[in-house]
Structures are given as structure tokens and as C-alpha cells.
Amino acid sequence: MPNIAIGGIMHESNTFSSLPTDLAAFEAGHLAIGDEILSIWSEAHHEVAGFIQGASEHGYELYPTLMASATPAGPVTDNAFNELVQSLIQRIKSAPRLDGLLLALHGAMVVESYPDGDGEILRRLRAELGANFPIVTTLDHHTNVSEKMVAESTALVIYKTNPHVDQRQRGLQAAELMMRLIRKEVNPTQALAKPPMIFNILYQNTSAEPMCSILQEAKKLESRSGVLVANVAAGYPYADVHEIGPSMIVVTDNNPQLAETEAERLSNMLWNVRNQLHINLPDAAQAVSQAMQSRDHPVVLVEMGDNIGGGSPGDSTFILSELLRQNAVGFVVVLSDPEAVNACIQAGVRGQVDLKVGGKSDDMHGSSVHIYGRVRLIHDGYYEETEPRHGGGRYHDQGTTTVVEIEKRSLIVLTSKRQTPFSLHQLLSLGIDPKQMEIIVVKAAIAYRAAYEPIAGKIIEVDTPGLTAVNPLHFTYRNVRRPLFPLDAES
Numbered sequence: 001m002p003n004i005a006i007g008g009i010m011h012e013s014n015t016f017s018s019l020p021t022d023l024a025a026f027e028a029g030h031l032a033i034g035d036e037i038l039s040i041w042s043e044a045h046h047e048v049a050g051f052i053q054g055a056s057e058h059g060y061e062l063y064p065t066l067m068a069s070a071t072p073a074g075p076v077t078d079n080a081f082n083e084l085v086q087s088l089i090q091r092i093k094s095a096p097r098l099d100g101l102l103l104a105l106h107g108a109m110v111v112e113s114y115p116d117g118d119g120e121i122l123r124r125l126r127a128e129l130g131a132n133f134p135i136v137t138t139l140d141h142h143t144n145v146s147e148k149m150v151a152e153s154t155a156l157v158i159y160k161t162n163p164h165v166d167q168r169q170r171g172l173q174a175a176e177l178m179m180r181l182i183r184k185e186v187n188p189t190q191a192l193a194k195p196p197m198i199f200n201i202l203y204q205n206t207s208a209e210p211m212c213s214i215l216q217e218a219k220k221l222e223s224r225s226g227v228l229v230a231n232v233a234a235g236y237p238y239a240d241v242h243e244i245g246p247s248m249i250v251v252t253d254n255n256p257q258l259a260e261t262e263a264e265r266l267s268n269m270l271w272n273v274r275n276q277l278h279i280n281l282p283d284a285a286q287a288v289s290q291a292m293q294s295r296d297h298p299v300v301l302v303e304m305g306d307n308i309g310g311g312s313p314g315d316s317t318f319i320l321s322e323l324l325r326q327n328a329v330g331f332v333v334v335l336s337d338p339e340a341v342n343a344c345i346q347a348g349v350r351g352q353v354d355l356k357v358g359g360k361s362d363d364m365h366g367s368s369v370h371i372y373g374r375v376r377l378i379h380d381g382y383y384e385e386t387e388p389r390h391g392g393g394r395y396h397d398q399g400t401t402t403v404v405e406i407e408k409r410s411l412i413v414l415t416s417k418r419q420t421p422f423s424l425h426q427l428l429s430l431g432i433d434p435k436q437m438e439i440i441v442v443k444a445a446i447a448y449r450a451a452y453e454p455i456a457g458k459i460i461e462v463d464t465p466g467l468t469a470v471n472p473l474h475f476t477y478r479n480v481r482r483p484l485f486p487l488d489a490e491s
Helices: 023-028 036-041 047-058 078-093 117-129 147-152 167-182 211-222 256-271 284-293 318-325 338-347
Strands: 003-010 030-033 061-069 100-105 135-139 155-158 188-193 227-233 247-253 299-303 331-336 352-357 369-379 382-384 395-397 401-406 410-415 439-442 458-462
Touching: 003 047, 003 078, 023 030, 023 078, 030 036, 036 047, 036 061, 047 061, 047 100, 047 167, 061 078, 078 117, 100 117, 100 167, 117 135, 117 147, 135 147, 135 167, 147 188, 155 167, 155 188, 155 227, 155 247, 167 227, 188 256, 211 227, 211 256, 227 256, 247 256, 284 299, 284 318, 284 439, 284 458, 299 318, 318 331, 318 369, 318 439, 338 352, 338 369, 338 401, 338 410, 369 410
Parallel strands: 003 061, 003 100, 100 135, 135 155, 299 439, 299 458, 331 410, 331 439
Antiparallel strands: 030 061, 188 247, 227 247, 352 369, 369 401, 382 395, 401 410
């Protein structure tokens, strides 16, 4: 029976953030070694769970190594990167015998000394394991794929959904491909095509155009004889790196010309609609006014500039300020603010608090806002999500969390750790029924949709400033390849 190692190191790095991602950030996120991986990930909706499930479905022995991930923030420190990669390699090399490696990477990791962090991981692994050792790698839909990532992997398998609800399936797809490789049924050859553009995150919803049609074409392509995998990646726009932007990677069975032709065809499909990708979103004042006039509740206000899943701090106050200024009622806002959490703990449940909340991480996300209210709840911040949701995780920890009830039936949730709003249980675990609120603010872009779209009366995407502002023209890119749409005028 083949023996397959599983593991990974995942991070989405926002190079415009000044918050470095060190080893402590991975320890606060998910860092599992050996059999811990099986207990943490086997029941999740994540590609690692697919790797694990693949052992029983496809008949191989598992050798779990290291699995690490951290909440998106600034670039990974050299020390953290080197320690994690060295540990991964040591654990792989300590195995008595291995036939292949199933590896989970994000694809948008930037390290202090390595702009292409994921490519560097694959390069080091390839140097240690040899040119012919099978390395099948899964990547996030927001990967900025490099030529190095293609060259140093045997095959790449990328999520097909955003919000990411197919991660486990992609892990299973990678596992099946690995077994076909080991049995010498196929000989993967892959090609990369990248349209010269930054693809705006506003249009990266795979259930809407233009991504819907392109993904459908990729899925049809996978049913074609000789095509093993057809990947479409939207790219991550908040990394100032050469590889930024969407990528099409087609993996064929020993047919490099077919791979190249089809990757270019998919690339052209996206390039040809670039001028249809308009940005026309309300600002915070306009969005709050629209929400208050709506009769369809709850209204979900999407704070695009403070998308925690894109590396923002989670303490932006632009929408909260407008909610208070316009006397909105029945709203809930979640802020990452450990200082305010501690003040609530000191006051105790039912205690009155006079706080300045949010706007403490930097000068990009608004000023602190004054609130006065009653501490309704102090919670340990743990919750569980059993349904397929973006990120694939099951067990979540937003740190010690408090709920402050202010006037007009409105709630401020204060967390000790940044937590992406991918699960309704973030609120349900605190005794808050989202369906009963009139306005919900989510600090996200697309990924919240799997959880919130089914209960939303109306969704309003809001153009707010911040580290994840929706318009790429808000940022100064110094390291990307040029020309690049929409940064450069076309001749």
C-alpha cells in the first residue's frame, strides 16, 4: 500500500499591512504536528480533510507531518517561515518510506525575504525530495501563481468556488490524482497562463459573472480526454508581487501543447471582459442611508475596506460611525478590540461601560468611536461550524469576546482576536440571532456569502477605505509586472 505524506503551510499575506505574521500568529491560528492533524482536520471542510478521506477511498497509508495556517495579515517573518519549512521537511524526511506528498498551500504567501513564499516552499521540498518525487499541491482560489510553483510541483489543484465551499472536494481530487500518478496511469504536464491584469475582488464571486462562465468552461474541460485538472484562480490583489493577478493552470496527461492552448483560452475569456468590471459602490454614509430605508431585513453591509480575510485589522469604524450618526436601530457590528474587551471584563456582566472602540490598529481604518452601554455577555470566543464554509475550518476561536448593548436595540461585539465572518455561529454562539437584526456589518468581501446570503434580506457592498479597499487604484504597487490592467492605460 502506498505511503503518502500530508501537510501544509498556508498564509495570505497583505503586503500593505504593517502587522508581521510571526510564529506566534501561526500558533494562534492552526499549528498541528503529526497525528494532531488527523484529530483537528479530519471532520473539517478543508483540503486536508480530503487528503485524509482519500486514504480510505483510494487505498493509501497516511503520514501526517505539519499543518500550519495563520489569519491573513502582513508578510511572514523569515524566522517563522524558515522554522516551519524546516520542520515540515524534517518530518517528511523522517518517514521510513514515502511514495508522494499531498501539500496544502495558499498561494499568496509573501515572506520578508521571499516575495513568492509558496514557490520557495516547493523549491526547498523539490531540492530535498528529488526531481521525480510526486508533489500534488492544493491552492486557494486567491493564489497568485508563479512559474516556480508550476515548475516545482507535479500538479496543482485549485479551489473552484468563492466563497470556498469545495475545499474538501479539491483535497479528494488531489488524492485521486496522486494515486493515478503512483500507479503510472498518468504523466501530468501543466501550463500557466496569466492575463496582464489585477482582477477586482468585487467580481470574484464564482456564482456570478464573469467567473461563473469561466469556471463552467473549466469544469467542462476536465471531462475532456487527456485533461486531468483545469484550474481558474482569481488572484489576490493586496500583494505587491510580480505574480499578482488571475491565473489559469491546465494539467494534462503528457500533452504540454494541449495544456498551454487551453490555459491561454481560459485566460483570454477573463481578459476579454476586463472593461465590464466597473466599480460603483456607495460610501459608508450612502450605504447606511440605503440600509435604513430598506424594508428587507436584515440588511448586510459589507465593509470591503476592512476585509479580515484579506489581511485587514477588523477594527474599522467608518460604517459604525455612520450608523450612530444617522441614528440607525437594531444593528450589530463586530470589532477586534482587546483593550475594550478587558474594560468590559472589569465592568462585568450587566455592568455599564463608557468606551472608545475600534480605530486603534493604524490610521487607515477610522478613529475610535465613543459608545455607552451595558455588558450583556462575556464569552470564551470558541464556536463550531459544521457546514461547508469559506476557509473550511470547523473549530474557531475569536478570543475572549464581549457583547455590549447600546441604545436602540443595537449591539457591539468586541473580540480579542480578529475573526473572519464566515460563519453565522460567530453571532449565534453569543446568543445573537442574525435573522432578528435589522442591519449586520460584516468585514469581508465575498467569503461571507456562504453563511450570510441565505438569511440576508438585502446585501449592500460598501466602498470604505482600508488595507483591503476595493479599488486597486487606492494602492501604490512597486513590484508588480507592467503593464497591468487597470493600473496602466492600454494603447
